Amino acid sequence: MQGIWTTERIRAAEDRLLAVTPDGELMRRAAFGLAVHAAEMLAEHTGSVSGRRVTLLVGSGNNGGDALWAGAFLRRRNVAVSAILLKPERAHGAGLAALKRSGGKVVSVEDGPQWIRRADLVLDGIVGISARGPLRADAAALLEHVSSPVLAVDLPSGVDPDTGAVDGPAVVADRTVTFGALKPVHALAPASCGEIALVDIGLSLSDPDLRRLDTADVAAAWPVPGPGDDKYSQGVVGVAAGSATYPGAAVLAAGAAALATSGLVRYAGHAADVVRGRWPEVVATGSVTDAGRVQAWVVGPGIGTGNEGRDVLRFVLGRGVPVCADADATTIIARSPDVLDARDPDTPLVLTPHAGEFERLMGSPPGADRVAAARSAARKYDAVVLLKGHCTVVAAPDGRALVNTPRGSWLATAGSGDVLSGLVGALLAAGLDPWLAAGAAAHVHSLAGSLAADGAPTSASGILAAVPAALRSLLSPAS
Ligand SMILES: NC(=O)C1=CN([C@@H]2O[C@H](COP(=O)(O)OP(=O)(O)OC[C@H]3O[C@@H](n4cnc5c(N)ncnc54)[C@H](O)[C@@H]3O)[C@@H](O)[C@H]2O)[C@H](O)CC1
Numbered sequence: 001m002q003g004i005w006t007t008e009r010i011r012a013a014e015d016r017l018l019a020v021t022p023d024g025e026l027m028r029r030a031a032f033g034l035a036v037h038a039a040e041m042l043a044e045h046t047g048s049v050s051g052r053r054v055t056l057l058v059g060s061g062n063n064g065g066d067a068l069w070a071g072a073f074l075r076r077r078n079v080a081v082s083a084i085l086l087k088p089e090r091a092h093g094a095g096l097a098a099l100k101r102s103g104g105k106v107v108s109v110e111d112g113p114q115w116i117r118r119a120d121l122v123l124d125g126i127v128g129i130s131a132r133g134p135l136r137a138d139a140a141a142l143l144e145h146v147s148s149p150v151l152a153v154d155l156p157s158g159v160d161p162d163t164g165a166v167d168g169p170a171v172v173a174d175r176t177v178t179f180g181a182l183k184p185v186h187a188l189a190p191a192s193c194g195e196i197a198l199v200d201i202g203l204s205l206s207d208p209d210l211r212r213l214d215t216a217d218v219a220a221a222w223p224v225p226g227p228g229d230d231k232y233s234q235g236v237v238g239v240a241a242g243s244a245t246y247p248g249a250a251v252l253a254a255g256a257a258a259l260a261t262s263g264l265v266r267y268a269g270h271a272a273d274v275v276r277g278r279w280p281e282v283v284a285t286g287s288v289t290d291a292g293r294v295q296a297w298v299v300g301p302g303i304g305t306g307n308e309g310r311d312v313l314r315f316v317l318g319r320g321v322p323v324c325a326d327a328d329a330t331t332i333i334a335r336s337p338d339v340l341d342a343r344d345p346d347t348p349l350v351l352t353p354h355a356g357e358f359e360r361l362m363g364s365p366p367g368a369d370r371v372a373a374a375r376s377a378a379r380k381y382d383a384v385v386l387l388k389g390h391c392t393v394v395a396a397p398d399g400r401a402l403v404n405t406p407r408g409s410w411l412a413t414a415g416s417g418d419v420l421s422g423l424v425g426a427l428l429a430a431g432l433d434p435w436l437a438a439g440a441a442a443h444v445h446s447l448a449g450s451l452a453a454d455g456a457p458t459s460a461s462g463i464l465a466a467v468p469a470a471l472r473s474l475l476s477p478a479s
């Protein structure tokens with residue numbers, strides 16, 4: 001799993017390292033890495049490096065200092081470098097001196113636009129981990145003239161480093177070169193960061209604040225049948241979803257559970273005939289009380305929020321096995337939290353709210369800091385909370401949190417959540433740690449979404465149909 005640290009932790013680690021490193025050495029290490037990526041981008045976009053033009057947007061802190069030093073290094077490759085100093089009197093002294101010594105130009109903010117328009121590459125050194133609030137107006141005004149590729153220094157300016165929230169004008173980078181370790185912005189605002197490159201500057205950090213699952217983590221966690229397995233050994237998952245009026249949610253959730261692992265799927269509800277007709281391998285019954293033993297339940301999609309839905313949820317919560325409560329079940333819990341009294345305290349619960357359901361559960365929307373929001377809901381309900389969004393956040397009651405960096409926005413389609421809940425349930429039945437089960441399911445769900453979309457809008461049925469291909473790409477990449 002990839003570690004992600006808050007800016008506070010990063011700054012503390014940088015300060016510790018600065019104390020034992022020759023003055024300016026860290027910055028030169030960072031800037032050299034930056035210059036290598038800038039040269040790579042020039043070659044990629046223009047076919048050459050020498051003679052090309054790079055314009056630096058230079059803020060008043062060390063982020064600007066990185067950009068100035070990188071400009072000095074680029075001068076060695078005969079790149080024409082111009083620096084626009086947003087606050088000339090507060091520009092990084094050593095960096096500015098290095099740029100001037102190397103023959104780089106310093107231009108005024110007033111003349112900035114023309115130097116931006118003629119650039120082959122713009123380096124965003126406006127602000128880094130010390131960013132506070134929306135991008136200042138003078139910096140924002142310069143962005144309007146950018147038409148070349150952009151390389152962000154450490155992180156794209158105008159994006160909140162710790163939440164990835166964008167509140168106003170902000171840099172949209174083609175590539176972001178960050179130093180030492182990933183910050184939350186790199187996982188929470190992928191569209192603003194572009195391709196992310198990490199330059200090692202010798203920072204040492206432990207106990208990440210956040211994590212991101214790599215493909216290898218998901219592949220290692222995903223249950224794959226072995227010689228000794230049978231239809232029960234991979235876990236039996238119960239799916240309590242849908243109704244005679246709305247059988248679709250049941251078909252999608254049961255189907256996802258059936259495709260996710262080799263375990264047995266039991267469906268329970270009023271859509272039994274439709275589910276049986278679509279998924280003959282699913283053992284379908286008309287009621288949860290007739291469903292038989294399972295190792296985990298998925299409950300909620302399409303069950304309705306009335307008395308009958310509440311009774312189904314109460315029954316499932318009382319079975320003493322992990323439960324993934326989604327959709328209508330989330331609304332029932334929000335309206336009548338006492339339904340959770342039926343739950344054995346040791347029974348793991350996974351809640352999968354979208355922003356609206358989160359607001360019902362918590363009384364207010366997730367807000368800008370979605371990791372903090374998911375963590376607060378996880379503590380309040382003593383449950384793993386998978387907070388859906390462009391970047392899905394999964395928080396556990398013990399504070400663990402992971403971010404699933406999306407592959408596009410193809411999942412925002414009706415029924416997509418039903419597919420996700422089926423995937424979560426199958427992994428819970430297979431015995432995965434609930435937090436990991438939710439994270440792995442979200443990872444495969446977004447992979448299936450991008451395969452199904454293949455660049456054009458898709459539907460929940462398309463996402464469901466792409467689950468096997470997503471799993472194949474994960475579990476047997478060579479195929
Ligand atoms: N410590 C090191 O040797 C290394 C630092 N690295 C780079 O340093 C930055 C962090 O630098 P810092 O001086 O703390 O602050 P910033 O440059 O991020 O910002 C300072 C400056 O920016 C202005 N500002 C704040 N908010 C905004 C805003 N919303 N819009 C515009 N301007 C803003 C404010 O005036 C501040 O004074 C880090 O990101 C790295 O790039 C490297 O890691 C190498 C080692």
Ligand SMILES: [K+]
Nearest residue numbers: 124127153155
């Ligand atoms: K920046």
